[in-house]
Amino acid sequence: MMRALLVVALALALVACDPPAEGDADPRRPISVALLERPARVGPAVVEVRPQLDGAAVAGATVQVVGDMTHAGMVPVVADATDVGGGTYRTNDFLFDMAGDWVLSVDVTYPDGTTRSASLAVSVEGR
Ligand SMILES: [Cu+2]
Incomplete structure (x- = not known):
């Protein structure tokens, strides 16, 4: 019994030590971000975002998508995402104008004005 309590206490301590996740940590407003084509290749790409x-x-x-490469010196790629129906x-x-590691940052402004963000490597x- 004491061991179980200790494990729970440790788990809570670990959670408490995590840095706050960005935006998508809001359990009421999850945002899924996906690429329609995999694997991702240099050239045009479609990013699909589903806020809930x-x-x-x-x-x-x-919905706005900003693509950044993980190395310095690149101009971010910025694109608006439009509703294609059904909240997608x-x-x-x-x-994608260069091969390598990218991070897609998605900013969503909900109809009530609330803003949340999510990201995808x-x-x-x-x-
Ligand atoms: Cu680059």
């Missing part, structure tokens, strides 16, 4: 609120899809949000948002003109292959 209390388990339901969200129409009427504003897709970028129209996103482009992507390894992009050359053509």
